[in-house]
Amino acid sequence: MPVEPPLPDPADALAPLAAHETLLLAVSGGPDSIALMLLAASWPLAAQKRIEIATVDHGLRAEAAREAAQVGDWARARGFVHHILRWQGKKPTTRIQERAREARYRLLCACAREIGASAIVTAHHADDQAETVLFRLTRGSGTAGLAAMAAESRIEEQPLLRPLLRFSKAELENVCAVAGQDFVSDPSNENPAYARVRLRRLAATLAAEGLDSKALLRLSARAARAEEALAWSAERAALELPAERATKRFHVAAAALRALPRELLLRLLAAEIARIGGGEPRLERLERAGEGLAAALAAERRFKTTLGGAIVTLEGDAVAIAPEPPRRRAEIT
Template sequence: MPREAKETSTIEQKREEALFLLTPYPSLLLAVSGGPDSIALMTLCAQWRLRDAHDIAVATVDHGLRQESRAEARQVGRWAKAQGFKHHLLTWEGAKPKTRIQERARDARYALLVDCARRIGAQAIVAAHHAEDQAETILFRLTRGSGVAGLAGMAPIARCGDVALTRPLLGFRKGELEDICARAGQTFFRDPSNADESYARVRLRKLAPLLAAQGLDVDALLRLGTRAARADAALTHCAHETFERALISSDTRCVELDGGALIESPLDILQRALVEAMSRLSPEPALRLDRLERACARLAAALVARAPLRITLADILIEAREGRLRLRPAPPRRS
């Protein structure tokens, strides 16, 4: 087989394997910014063998942070329509924050995408995160002292509100995605903010050659993420078993646990079992790892000593008393 034909066959096989992740969702919303990664995602979906079995639309978010962003978003719409996709242009309205701009822009972007997905009946949002994005996320979390779950990186399938968030391109390198655009004759935009060193991720990117020289390259970070994901899954499994053993009663107003069954387990298992209990009362409790760790250390000490303790964590009241743990929604704070 000629080299070019062999390369084409390899790309087609990799495309089908990657997009297999999307098969359970009849209706999909592709998040396409106009950069090479998301344009490659759109191109791969246009060439997908199962394309006709899915209702696929494209959405572009105009954050309004650059003068040219509106024109670029409209151009993405033209590219999407040329590939046979319906396009939705979403706008981040209102005054823009002065601090934590990337974080808040990301939150706004996902909120707009979820709203669009609900409106058009899409079961999944499809993002174009790739292998280097994954490695960068793991490195960023490593510098922040993240736990095992954070070091696992981005999951191929996650939840974004009540919509699935899928990342089928985590096995692709950025260079491969740019090659896909080139082969299709598809142009794209470069976001100048990717070179702005006022952002932490950009500064970390600049350190990549130095870190790689010391052995911490993309492959090493991806291995770390894979191993952390396995460890995270094992801890989650053990924590669920611990929670089930400890569970006395559960409804929407109160979860009661046997403290004796909890303190037999290591602190990491206790933390995860506590989060599972909290999730029975609040589907997405806003938890910071450091606060969770401190709360669990105090709870463990109280349970061992059979001493009373009353703390509030993520708007949930947790009481240790007579060897039992009770969790209830915290009462409203007094003004």
């Protein structure tokens, strides 16, 4: 007989939430988010906290409104206040999943602010993490991308907590089964039009070659460690760099940048471009600019490029970053 996966202990699983007094749980109605709600209902600290549930109705399926209402019934049966957040307006015809995700977090952040929640909680689990690593691997992501989802991050300055990343989907489904709790099945999770669904269907083939969920999670953990070290090194290098930093200007001797490892040069560029130009360039464009600047530094020749609303120039013995002129921005857009 197959062995049932162990049940997560609510006190252990939700320990990362203990520092927050008011929490907004994102519950779509799928087995993972319903399991999050069930764990919250059994959490020993639940009586000391204010926990509310939010379900986003994207309006992309006819059944979505009925399913959101059903989640509301389940939430209230467990003693929770429930909010239905509706994505209003005309829906996009391209990049639907990406834009639905953006809308979902925008609505959740607005609801969290409205109720005074100090954190949003999602039910992302280990299988989601492995899938994210694989998805980003196929896109050629760097260490930050391969580190995948952090247990705690921020969105619109709002803490975003993912306490279930240690648990598998099977474990969370078992939470629902043991509680006798129904859940919603979203047919889009089986739609091959979406890249993640296609990757999911390759799971058995990849696992046979050694790239199973455990291997992907190991890669994620190692990438996270490397990213932590690189971020620390980049911050330290930036602090030690003898540079002039004004509100809208960065100026440094070329020799100081010439000595930096290439990755730290890229990170310094990204940080200063975001600070001065207000944009966050895509990794590929940043790499091209960084390679061009590094080559110009080595050859001691002039260099100029625009990126993220800023102009990067190497002239003489100095590198400068300044805002891109408004007229030039208008021409580009």
